[in-house]
Amino acid sequence: MHELRLAKPIAEQALKVAEAQSASRVTGIKIGLGVLSGVMEDHLREHLEELFAGTVLEGAQIETRELLPGEKLPGGEEASGTEVVLESLTVEEA
Ligand SMILES: [Zn+2]
Numbered sequence: 001m002h003e004l005r006l007a008k009p010i011a012e013q014a015l016k017v018a019e020a021q022s023a024s025r026v027t028g029i030k031i032g033l034g035v036l037s038g039v040m041e042d043h044l045r046e047h048l049e050e051l052f053a054g055t056v057l058e059g060a061q062i063e064t065r066e067l068l069p070g071e072k073l074p075g076g077e078e079a080s081g082t083e084v085v086l087e088s089l090t091v092e093e094a
Contacts, residue, residue, distance in 0.1 A: 003039055006084045007047035011057065013086045018056050021091050026060040028090035032067035036081035044084070060089075 010031060018026050029048075033039055045062055052058050069081035079085075 003044040004047045006037075006039060007044055007051055010084065010086050011048060011051035011055075014057055014089055015055060017086070017089050018091055021089075022093055023056055023089070023091035025092040026057045026089050027092060028061045028063060029057065030063045030065070030087040030089075032071075032073075032079075032083065032085045032087050033064045034067045034069075034079060034081045034083045036069065037084055038082075039084055 014026065014029055031044075033041060033044070041064055045064075048062055052060060065087075067079050067081065067083060067085065069079055071079045073079050073083065073085055074087060
């Protein structure tokens with residue numbers, strides 16, 4: 001599996017959220033990592049850091065947690081455990 005495919009939408013979504021909150025800087029990002037997703041956490045992290053470079057997300061601390069099947073997703077749906085989702089951002093406002 002190539003984690004870049006998963007990192008891209010996360011980075012794009014995080015940028016949108018940061019923009020909507022008029023963030024000057026994002027200091028933290030929390031990601032739910034489906035336990036059945038087969039994602040290598042370190043590899044995902046590497047790609048996220050690449051994608052964050054040069055944006056308000058640069059230097060953000062990336063925190064991941066295990067997402068279990070049956071858990072509620074931020075959108076309200078039930079997780080199958082294969083998802084990789086953005087859960088929250090910690091931002092500094094401009
Ligand atoms: Zn890769």
